[in-house]
Amino acid sequence: MILNVLHKTRYEFATPVGGIIQSLRLIPARCEGQTVIDWRVEVAGAVMGEVFRDGAGDYIQTASLRTRTSNIEVIVNGTIETRDCAGVLRGHRERVPPRAYMRNTPRTAPNRAIRELAEQALAGMEAASALEQAHALASAVHGALPYLPGATHAHTTAAEAMNEGAGVCQDHTHVLIACAHLADLPARYVSGYLNASEDGTPHEASHAWAEIFVDGLGWVGFDASNESCPNEHYIRLGSGLDAQDAAPIRGLVLGGTEESLDVTVVIEAQQQ
Amino acid sequence: MAESFFNEMYDPNGLRAPYRRLEGWYQDMPNEFRALKQAEAEDLFRRYGITFAVYGEGGDPDRLIPFDMFPRVFAADEWRRLERGIKQRARALNAFLSDVYDRGEIIRAGRIPADLVYRNEAFEIAVAGFRPPLGVFSHIVGIDLVRTGPDQFYVLEDNCRTPSGVSYMLENREVMMRMFPHLFQANRVAPVDNYARLLKRTLASVAPAKCDRDPNIVILTPGHFNSAYYEHSFLADLMGVELVEGQDLFVDGDFCWMRTTQGPRKVDVIYRRIDDAFLDPLCFRPDSSLGVPGLMNVYRSGGVTICSAPGAGVADDKAIYTYVPEMVRFYLGEAPILENVPTWQCARADELKYVQEHLSELVVKEVHGSGGYGMLVGPRADKATIEAFAAKLAENPSNYIAQPTLALSTCPTFVEDGIAPRHVDLRPYCLVGRDVELVPGGLTRVALTEGSLVVNSSQGGGVKDTWVIAEE
Structure with missing residues (x-):
């Protein structure tokens, strides 16, 4: 499938700020499931640093703007060819050992509710394969947290989302990572895009899911929000320990804070 | 108490050779003269501004670490063996770091459990696969040693991040030379004052490949409220480099810059005295205001060198410590010269x-x-x-x-009524860049309380000048 992406992130400042610095993870890396045809990342007026690849295989780039400004816009515009690999991340070049993804952050730390969820999901599955266990955990998370935009916010932890009893893709992913760790399975947060226009689900095009490491298969994606594995509708941008660590944009405003943020993502499948 | 401790000055056979020329010195010293000298030493330390704030203890932040005038002395041949052992260990620790952030051969070979390394909080995923200049991660390795007999030395712990205390090594010598110049005529004490020159050379040797001129080196400090701030400014002074805080630096494009009155100046090597977590809010703790936003991207794309390298802490964890002798065998193919304490x-x-x-x-x-x-x-x-x-x-x-509990060696120490043996340890500072270098000396810490084995300055410890007697 060929997908066109137009992703705009616009920051507006109430009073002009001294500048901005951002670390961008906005370029999809090549793997069997995706090959970039054309991809541009622009931040008007900013100095763009050299693109380098980190140990997790993500493309990273710095954008810095050191002049007074009252708004800034990050524009991603690209075309990518995707294919269904049944969720398995194949042909992705990376250097981080999977066991490094066993640690929790405050966002993925389990509480009692999460421990119980994982225990119930895996009850009687002691002999099951890691892949079956991962599937069971993903379905359990899907069942435990109905999709409800607004129930949580950008800094909600897995434990808080469980207490809330609802959440969005970020919360599903955090809870699933916590559950996987409890089952001694390395797990990480993946940020990317989802072409959701076809199945009519109400999710945003900016999306997140978890990857769980399964011996013999490698990293396998699990989208607990949709109770599915990533297919040709998914574009993978990068990974990390949690939403903050894997964020497509991590930035800092210099000499000012007040901002309004407007994000639009349009994804279209190209007609063959 | 039936314990017996190795006394570094007097063993059962009498006076030990390295201390030979100190016996007359302290025995002939009148009490009033000694009190005078002790006051003079304190005055010098205050004038130099060398003070130590103890974390979480409150009280006077400008408290001096007690200085004991009685030097701790090593013979040349004792030091030669220590030097070989320390350099060997520093090389092995660096080989380990460059391995675990690369292919992890030592783990594949089953010599160290994977989880001990990869699940360690100090293992930085952000630098996996990244090779710093010359493959060096820990540029200043502080190795804490204790002695239990004439030839028995044990490593208590390794410090691969930002070991502090080297300013005491330098100041203690400075003060001793000013107060007792004749002692240095009678004893051929190997000099330590080239440490700053060697440190600067070490830092310059790891400048990034993109740097095509004399590298601009800076020391990055968390600020004057930090307990080691004095040391940061002291070392910057001695090396003739700028002492900066995070707000003095900024990232633009592929490089890190320093604000100066003549405009921005590119920075090539940062000797940082702040922890990994605070280095860059865009990579680590987002609430850190001590670091430089964007620094880790510049580092990972080869625009600046950070010393010690982010992630170096995974080598000096107390759980990893047990395996350091194994690292020496695995990477260097040598028998470890310095022993670990059984743990x-x-x-x-x-x-x-x-x-x-x-x-x-x-x-x-x-x-x-x-x-x-x-x-x-x-x-x-x-x-x-x-x-x-x-x-x-x-x-x-x-x-x-x-x-x-180790039977830590003792060294004569001035006490209320004359001298008495007190327990000591040693922290030498090994430099790793293009070469591996060690100045002949280190920081000797002494437990001033009778019988105490805790030498930490936060727990009533003091410091001594450490001598290596040059070959005669």
Whole structure:
């Protein structure tokens, strides 16, 4: 499938700020499931640093703007060819050992509710394969947290989302990572895009899911929000320990804070 | 107490050779003269501004670390062996770091458990696969040593991040030379004052490939409220480099820049004295205002060198310590010259059981602790202290390791009425860049309280000048 992406992130400042610095993870890396045809990342007026690849295989780039400004816009515009690999991340070049993804952050730390969820999901599955266990955990998370935009916010932890009893893709992913760790399975947060226009689900095009490491298969994606594995509708941008660590944009405003943020993502499948 | 300790000046055969020319010195010293000299020393330290703030203890932040005028002395041949052992260890630690952030051969070979390394908080995923200039991660390795006999030295711990205290090594010598110049005529003491020159050369040798001129080196400090701030400014002064805080630096494009009155100046090498977590809010803790936003991207794309390299801490963790002799064998193919103290990992059930049954004989430390806080010295603790500690240990065993109480050597030390033996340790500072170098000396810490084995300055320890007698 060929997908066109137009992703705009616009920051507006109430009073002009001294500048901005951002670390961008906005370029999809090549793997069997995706090959970039054309991809541009622009931040008007900013100095763009050299693109380098980190140990997790993500493309990273710095954008810095050191002049007074009252708004800034990050524009991603690209075309990518995707294919269904049944969720398995194949042909992705990376250097981080999977066991490094066993640690929790405050966002993925389990509480009692999460421990119980994982225990119930895996009850009687002691002999099951890691892949079956991962599937069971993903379905359990899907069942435990109905999709409800607004129930949580950008800094909600897995434990808080469980207490809330609802959440969005970020919360599903955090809870699933916590559950996987409890089952001694390395797990990480993946940020990317989802072409959701076809199945009519109400999710945003900016999306997140978890990857769980399964011996013999490698990293396998699990989208607990949709109770599915990533297919040709998914574009993978990068990974990390949690939403903050894997964020497509991590930035800092210099000499000012007040901002309004407007994000639009349009994804279209190209007609063959 | 039936314990016997190795006295570095007097052994059963009498006066030991390296101290030969010090005997007359202290014996002939009148009490009034000694008091005068002690006051003079204190005055010099205050004038130099060398003070030490103790974390979490409150009180006077400008408190001096007590300085004991009686030097601690090594013979040339004793030092040669130590030097070989220290350099060997520093090389092995760096080889380990460059391996675990690359292919992890030592783990594949089954010599170190994967989880001990990869699940360690100090293992930085952000630098996996990244090779710093010359493959060096820890540029200043502080190795804490204790001695139990003429030829018995043990490594207590390694410090691969930003070991502090080297300013005391330099100042102690400076003060001694000013106060007792004739001692340095009678004894051929190897100089340590080229440390700053060697440090600068080490830092310059790891400048990034993109740097095509004399590298601009800076020291990055968290600021004047930090307990080691004096040392940061002292070293910057000696090396003739800028002392900066995070707000003095900024990232633009592919480089890191320093604000100066003549406009921005590119920075090539940062000797940082702040922890990984605070280095860059865009990579680590987002609430850090001590670091430089974007710095890790510049570092990872080869625009600047950070010393020590982010992630170096995974080599000096107390749980990894047990495996350092194995690193020496694995990477260097050599037999370790310096021994480790036998260590029980309380994370292992069988070893925990032993520790719990022998608490009154052991020293028990927190895996990630430092500064002598939160540790139990079994033989010196009363029953209530041991019981309270046992409860803490049972609650979180994997947070602790235990070691036997070592019979630490003593060195004569000035006390109220003359001199008396007091326990000492040693921290030498090994430099790793294009070369591996060690100045002949280090920081000797002394437990000033009679019988005490805790030398930490936060726990009533003092410092001494450390001499290596040059070959005659």
